[in-house]
Every structure is written in C-alpha cells, then in structure tokens.
Amino acid sequence: MTTLQECRTRDAQDPLRSLRDHFSLPEGVIYLDGNSLGALPRATPARVAQVVQQEWGQDLITSWNKAGWVSLPQRLGNQFAPWIGAGPDQVVFTDTTSVNLYKVLSAAARVARADHPGRTQLVSERSNFPTDLYIAQSVCQEYGLELVLVEPEEIATRLTPQVAVLLLTHVNYRTGAMHDMAAVTAQAHAHGILCVWDLCHSAGAVPVHLLDANADYAVGCSYKYLNGGPGAPAFVWVHPRLADRPGATFAQPLSGWFGHAAPFAFTPDYQPAPGIARYLCGTQPIVSLSALQCGLDIFTAAEPLGGMAALRAKSLALTDLFIALVEEHCAGHGLELATPRDHAARGSQVCLTRGEGLGVQGVGSGAYAIVQALIARGVVGDFRKGDGGKHLDILRFGFTPLYVGFEDVWNAVQHLRQVLESGEWRKPEFNHLNAVT
Numbered sequence: 426m427t428t429l430q431e432c433r434t435r436d437a438q439d440p441l442r443s444l445r446d447h448f449s450l451p452e453g454v455i456y457l458d459g460n461s462l463g464a465l466p467r468a469t470p471a472r473v474a475q476v477v478q479q480e481w482g483q484d485l486i487t488s489w490n491k492a493g494w495v496s497l498p499q500r501l502g503n504q505f506a507p508w509i510g511a512g513p514d515q516v517v518f519t520d521t522t523s524v525n526l527y528k529v530l531s532a533a534a535r536v537a538r539a540d541h542p543g544r545t546q547l548v549s550e551r552s553n554f555p556t557d558l559y560i561a562q563s564v565c566q567e568y569g570l571e572l573v574l575v576e577p578e579e580i581a582t583r584l585t586p587q588v589a590v591l592l593l594t595h596v597n598y599r600t601g602a603m604h605d606m607a608a609v610t611a612q613a614h615a616h617g618i619l620c621v622w623d624l625c626h627s628a629g630a631v632p633v634h635l636l637d638a639n640a641d642y643a644v645g646c647s648y649k650y651l652n653g654g655p656g657a658p659a660f661v662w663v664h665p666r667l668a669d670r671p672g673a674t675f676a677q678p679l680s681g682w683f684g685h686a687a688p689f690a691f692t693p694d695y696q697p698a699p700g701i702a703r704y705l706c707g708t709q710p711i712v713s714l715s716a717l718q719c720g721l722d723i724f725t726a727a728e729p730l731g732g733m734a735a736l737r738a739k740s741l742a743l744t745d746l747f748i749a750l751v752e753e754h755c756a757g758h759g760l761e762l763a764t765p766r767d768h769a770a771r772g773s774q775v776c777l778t779r780g781e782g783l784g785v786q787g788v789g790s791g792a793y794a795i796v797q798a799l800i801a802r803g804v805v806g807d808f809r810k811g812d813g814g815k816h817l818d819i820l821r822f823g824f825t826p827l828y829v830g831f832e833d834v835w836n837a838v839q840h841l842r843q844v845l846e847s848g849e850w851r852k853p854e855f856n857h858l859n860a861v862t
C-alpha cells in the first residue's frame with residue numbers, strides 16, 4: 426500500500442522534477458490529457474509574440490532568410506530526430522499527421538508497385554485511429570489495393586506475400602498497448618512488406634528507434650507529448666534508402682514547390698528535392714512551427730537529466746502507481762484495466778473500461794459522466810466511446826513525465842474514488858455529451 430507521504434518523497438527524489446517549471450499549468454489542475462493536447466510551455470507566448478511582432482511585423486519578408494524561416498521544418502526535424510532514433514536530415518515537421526500519412530502511404534504504395542507488382546493488400550489494425558484508416562481507404566482506392574483490417578494478435582499470420590504495405594500505430598490511442606516495432610518490422614520485411622509506423626502516441630513518450638528497428642516510414646503528432654500547441658505541425662521520417670530513391674516516380678504525391686529541388690528557380694517542371702525535403706509541400710506555418718520549437722526545447726533540457734531513459738522510467742512508475750492505486754481505492758465500481766500490465770507492451774497512458782448498463786438508470790456506461798465529474802474537480806482526462814461490441818467505453822489518462830508528478834497521481838485517484846463513492850457523476854450536467862470528448 427502506497428501512501429501520500431511516499432508519493433511526496435518520490436516527487437522530491439525525481440531527477441526530472443525541475444522540468445515541470447518549464448510549463449504553465451493552471452493552478453489546481455491535474456492534467457492527465459497531455460496525450461491529446463500537451464500543456465503550454467512557459468516560453469511559448471513570448472516566442473510567438475517575438476515571431477509576430479519582430480520577425481513578421483518589423484522584418485517582414487526578409488525573415489524567410491534572416492530569421493531562418495525557410496529551414497525551420499528541417500531544423501526542428503534535426504533537433505527532435507534523436508528522440509525517435511532517426512539520423513540528421515531525415516525528419517521534417519510539416520503539415521498534419523493525416524496529410525503526412527497520405528504522403529508516406531502513397532510513396533510506399535508506389536515503391537511496392539515497382540518492386541513487387543501484383544501485391545494487392547494494405548494491412549492495418551481494426552482499432553487503429555480513425556483518420557489513419559480513412560487515409561488508408563483513400564490510398565487503397567487510388568493504388569488499387571484492398572484494405573485488410575486485423576486484430577493485433579492476428580498481425581503475424583496476416584503478413585503474406587499478398588501484402589504491399591503494413592500500417593500500424595506504435596501505441597494504440599485507446600488502450601495504450603504498444604507494439605514491438607523491431608520485431609513486427611522484421612516479420613514484415615521477411616515477406617517484402619513495407620512498414621509505415623504512426624508515432625502519435627509514442628513520440629516523446631516512449632523510446633523509439635526507427636533506424637535500429639529498420640522501419641521504412643514514420644509519421645507523428647507534435648501537439649500531444651511534444652507540447653507544440655493545438656494543430657502544431659506533425660513530423661515525417663523516411664528511411665534514407667527510400668527517401669533518396671531517384672526520380673519523381675517515387676516521390677510523395679503532393680508535389681508542391683517547397684519539396685522541389687530548387688523552389689526559387691521557378692521552373693515549370695517538378696523535380697523532387699533530395700531526401701526528406703521532398704516531403705514538404707507548400708509554404709510552412711511559421712508561427713506554429715516557432716511555438717513548437719518551445720516544446721522541443723524542453724526535450725533538449727531533459728537530455729542532461731537522463732533523456733528518454735529517465736522519461737520512460739518515470740512514465741512507467743507513474744502508470745504503475747496509478748494502476749495500483751485505482752485497484753486499491755476504486756474497486757467495486759465497474760472499472761477494468763484495458764492497458765497492458767507488461768511494461769514492454771505499455772505506452773504512457775492508462776485506460777479503464779466500463780461496461781454498458783452501468784450508466785444512469787442503466788443507460789450507457791457512465792464513463793463519459795465520470796470523466797466530466799473529474800474535469801469539474803480539475804482532474805483532466807478524457808473519454809473515448811466504445812463501438813457497442815468488443816470495445817467498451819474508455820476513461821483515458823495520459824501521464825506526461827515532463828510535468829506530471831507522483832502526488833498528482835495520488836490526488837487524481839482520490840478524486841476518482843470520491844466521484845464514484847458519492848455518485849456525483851450521476852448529476853445531469855455531467856451526462857450531457859459535448860462535441861469534443
């Protein structure tokens with residue numbers, strides 16, 4: 426049995442404790458939703474004001490050169506590359522995850538068509554994030570592939586010489602379950618299948634080794650664990666053996682001028698830039714990229730404190746503690762753990778499920794209302810709807826080791842216990858569904 430005092434001691438001994446001061450979190454809030462929208466870095470408002478007032482307002486168009494706007498996607502990519510096990514000049518921050526996924530899936534489909542003509546399938550997980558599946562549907566239509574959706578335990582057996590591309594999200598957004606990237610990639614490559622990894626719930630949250638895992642393509646989000654701000658530009662990585670394949674045939678399909686070999690030559694014909702730069706499309710959102718840099722700078726500050734190994738150790742300690750405290754203090758209220766207990770298979774979040782029929786007057790699960798009641802108490806997690814079948818309603822809690830502490834975990838669980846024991850979640854105001862859950 427863990428006590429509040431023990432949690433406080435762990436905070437006092439936490440080598441990453443000082444990183445919390447890099448964030449501006451509202452008083453009285455325990456923020457367990459950094460896996461959906463990261464918190465505001467303290468440096469961001471001043472940085473954004475400087476870009477707007479000085480670089481834009483005063484220096485105007487000269488800032489493309491003078492302030493280095495033109496290379497910002499590449500510079501941020503190089504700054505962050507080590508955190509996902511990528512090399513220099515292999516990552517750019519640009520566009521959204523959905524758009525980048527369209528680029529890399531299309532590029533993979535083009536390569537597969539050239540190297541293994543006759544392959545007919547793109548395989549993904551049925552419980553993948555919806556936008557990933559929507560984009561995959563469009564790419565399949567365009568390249569004449571069939572989208573085959575499987576359960577996680579079926580993946581190994583569904584990797585056959587029929588398959589052109591495998592698209593997986595490293596850490597599942599609902600359950601927090603994590604794939605073994607190196608093992609799955611090796612299985613896929615044994616059949617000549619290209620692997621596309623979505624790192625939205627892993628970048629900055631768990632160790633990622635793209636080059637060591639020999640992955641082919643990766644995309645990921647920067648407004649979650651990277652704290653770049655709402656709608657911050659996503660990243661894209663392509664293994665150099667694929668990024669540098671010569672010829673426009675293998676370039677990604679959104680052939681805009683920022684991905685051209687010489688954008689300011691203004692030639693009429695498209696010539697892809699070498700390497701990852703061809704994954705840029707149009708003019709970049711400089712204000713958003715500048716805000717993102719403040720988020721990435723906190724990772725740079727985490728390096729001398731132990732880097733990803735320290736972040737991962739703390740993240741697992743936080744999720745272990747949350748699981749143990751929920752089981753100790755909140756038993757008997759219909760909550761079940763959906764996140765793997767095995768560290769090797771767990772991301773940086775914990776999901777609790779609640780079955781149908783446990784809601785007010787037996788309607789729904791009550792999971793949404795419990796989350797709303799917690800938010801009203803300043804404990805911010807989120808709710809993800811079940812599918813009415815195998816996947817139950819979920820209460821989701823993200824643990825960002827940069828700013829969440831052990832006492833936060835203790836307090837969050839006490840609030841959850843009180844919400845459940847008092848029945849306050851049954852109040853009508855917590856049972857009214859908002860547009861964004």
Ligand SMILES: *Cc1c(COP(=O)(O)O)cnc(C)c1O
Pocket residue numbers: 521522523524554556557594598623625626646659
């Ligand atoms: C958050 C998330 C996205 C978001 O895509 P956007 O284009 O930024 O809206 C995509 N895929 C996964 C797996 C995610 O978790």
